Amino acid sequence: MGKRVGMEVAIAAAEAVALCNIDVAAVYPITPQSHMAEHLADIVHDGRIDAEFITVESEHSSISACAGASGAGARVYTATSSQGLMLMHEILPIVSAMRLPVVMGNANRAVSGPLNIWNDHTDIMPQRDSGWVSMFAENGQEVVDMTIQSFRIAEHPDIMLPTVLNIDGFQLTHMIEPLEFPSQKEVDRFLPPRKPLATLHPDNPVSMGCFNMPDIFTETMKAKDVALWNSKKTIVKIWDEWGKQFGRYYRPVETYKTKGADTLILTMGSMGETASLAVDALRKKGVPVGLVKLRLWRPFPVEELRAAVKGAKTLIVMDRAISFGGAGGPVATEIKSHLYHDGKRPRVVDFIMGLGGRDVSVDDFIAMVERAQKKKDEGYEYYGVRE
Amino acid sequence: MEKKKMKSKAWPEKWYEVNPGCIVFVPGNAREYKTGTWRSQRPLWDNKKCIKCGICYIFCPEGCVRETEDGYFAADLDYCKGCGICAHECWPGAITMQEEGE
Numbered sequence: 421m422g423k424r425v426g427m428e429v430a431i432a433a434a435e436a437v438a439l440c441n442i443d444v445a446a447v448y449p450i451t452p453q454s455h456m457a458e459h460l461a462d463i464v465h466d467g468r469i470d471a472e473f474i475t476v477e478s479e480h481s482s483i484s485a486c487a488g489a490s491g492a493g494a495r496v497y498t499a500t501s502s503q504g505l506m507l508m509h510e511i512l513p514i515v516s517a518m519r520l521p522v523v524m525g526n527a528n529r530a531v532s533g534p535l536n537i538w539n540d541h542t543d544i545m546p547q548r549d550s551g552w553v554s555m556f557a558e559n560g561q562e563v564v565d566m567t568i569q570s571f572r573i574a575e576h577p578d579i580m581l582p583t584v585l586n587i588d589g590f591q592l593t594h595m596i597e598p599l600e601f602p603s604q605k606e607v608d609r610f611l612p613p614r615k616p617l618a619t620l621h622p623d624n625p626v627s628m629g630c631f632n633m634p635d636i637f638t639e640t641m642k643a644k645d646v647a648l649w650n651s652k653k654t655i656v657k658i659w660d661e662w663g664k665q666f667g668r669y670y671r672p673v674e675t676y677k678t679k680g681a682d683t684l685i686l687t688m689g690s691m692g693e694t695a696s697l698a699v700d701a702l703r704k705k706g707v708p709v710g711l712v713k714l715r716l717w718r719p720f721p722v723e724e725l726r727a728a729v730k731g732a733k734t735l736i737v738m739d740r741a742i743s744f745g746g747a748g749g750p751v752a753t754e755i756k757s758h759l760y761h762d763g764k765r766p767r768v769v770d771f772i773m774g775l776g777g778r779d780v781s782v783d784d785f786i787a788m789v790e791r792a793q794k795k796k797d798e799g800y801e802y803y804g805v806r807e
Numbered sequence: 808m809e810k811k812k813m814k815s816k817a818w819p820e821k822w823y824e825v826n827p828g829c830i831v832f833v834p835g836n837a838r839e840y841k842t843g844t845w846r847s848q849r850p851l852w853d854n855k856k857c858i859k860c861g862i863c864y865i866f867c868p869e870g871c872v873r874e875t876e877d878g879y880f881a882a883d884l885d886y887c888k889g890c891g892i893c894a895h896e897c898w899p900g901a902i903t904m905q906e907e908g909e
Contacts (some may be wrong), residue, residue, distance in 0.1 A: 519828035
């Protein structure tokens with residue numbers, strides 16, 4: 421096991437990528453991802469890894485360059501945030517439809533407008549239906565671990581899908597944390613070289629990204645959907661392997677003090693740390709509260725979530741995004757939809773909070789638990805909004 | 808046996824027969840798809856007016872207009888979509904578009 425170092429998480433993400441034997445990186449800098457882009461460019465420039473760093477003119481180009489390089493058989497990485505991810509939007513479903521294992525780090529930031537550079541999840545939610553594996557990291561160590569895992573997941577022959585690792589902007593990217601890095605030898609053992617199903621090469625011509633007529637498009641869409649659903653069991657296997665090798669275990673849905681809890685808080689990403697402190701404080705006062713954390717967003721871990729919330733009376737979902745004029749936050753909407761047919765299910769309370777970098781403190785979580793007890797309906801509500 | 812049967816299919820029928828990423832492993836197999844079925848009009852050449860300039864051959868977006876042995880031109884109706892560009896571009900007016908089924 422490697423030694424512990426104090427490092428900014430964005431820098432650590434680039435260092436983790438450097439351990440993964442990448443061939444190509446095409447990254448366009450954007451706050452709060454910039455340190456990832458800059459540091460990775462430094463690593464390539466300094467000759468620490470044998471890779472191409474393509475200095476593209478936009479995020480639309482960075483993801484397109486990644487798709488092309490991946491088609492040629494390369495191991496590729498890109499990173500972005502907010503508006504950059506929105507600019508990639510057009511290409512994202514193409515990458516997944518072509519089953520290209522592009523790995524992305526996304527420093528979550530609010531989408532304009534108005535312009536706001538701080539953290540929430542409004543950038544990743546519009547990409548929800550693009551067919552990518554989408555995961556959330558909670559702290560710096562998870563960013564390091566999950567960045568390395570992402571390549572293994574994306575390139576696994578039973579998956580072959582692009583992955584996006586969500587890293588909360590500033591709250592995570594700009595934190596300096598004590599981090600443990602695996603050695604190059606350990607990473608090599610975990611992450612073998614990529615073995616693509618096909619590559620673009622004149623000696624063995626294939627066509628990728630061919631068009632579909634109406635008589636086959638539906639079949640292709642189902643094949644893509646099934647591939648994403650099926651990826652979950654392999655992702656879990658890969659996480660188990662990681663756990664066995666490095667001692668840190670990852671699950672699609674993780675729980676904290678849920679035993680005997682009649683009220684559950686559900687978070688995604690960095691908020692989990694703060695929420696667990698709120699759970700500790702409430703438990704001390706005798707309030708039976710627990711915490712459920714969604715690590716895997718796509719494919720959605722239905723069975724795991726169902727098991728995690730079983731027996732609870734109230735499930736408080738923390739949504740850092742909103743579907744305007746719709747059913748509420750995307751996470752709560754998803755959960756309600758999955759639990760709709762369950763005879764016995766918790767009441768889902770949906771709070772829209774932590775938008776555009778607004779801090780959500782331990783006291784806020786406690787206040788939301790109190791508010792949830794009083795709230796009768798299942799409609800969404802903006803927590804902390806000045807009225 | 809089953810595999811052999813699938814391989815001989817020009818087109819996947821069921822969703823699980825679609826290649827991952829729709830990769831086409833056989834170069835040039837777009838030829839197997841006859842776009843001529845899209846056509847509602849077909850080009851007809853009047854060789855009395857044709858001056859053998861080949862502008863129809865140059866402008867055909869499908870690449871299905873070919874020179875015949877005697878130097879005139881004709882469309883491969885397996886692929887001709889009936890777009891009429893050849894007739895539009897033929898300045899001696901040797902090509903007319905005729906409704907299919909007439």
